[in-house]
Amino acid sequence: MSGYSIEDSSKAWEANAQFWDNRMGDESNQFHREVIRPKVSELLDIKENDFILDIACGNGNYSAYIAERGADVVAFDYSTKVVALAERGSYYGSTAITMLLSLLITGYFYSMLSKRIRNRRLL
16 A cells, blocks of 8 residues: 555545646546547447446536436545536536535445435336
């Protein structure tokens, strides 16, 4: 292990949230658009009415991309600043995207995800 704690990681993401939001923007950066997004989308084989969990969603631009293809997306990140930036995004108004701050320690994330899954009658 490198000696960094979860708290160190959280502080780093909080400090760099605006930088990453600026770099990714609403449409993501060129590398993500041309390399990452097509391959991940191919692997996911996104179809209308799919239910997709976007873990470490950052500013939510890929969540929006998935939702535009008809999937229902639950997106989360453990940085409060990143989630706040994602919620300000032009795509956040989509009813297909649920943005969550991951609070794994309190069980909030689990309960919200479980509720969302039950509402879709997947359990």
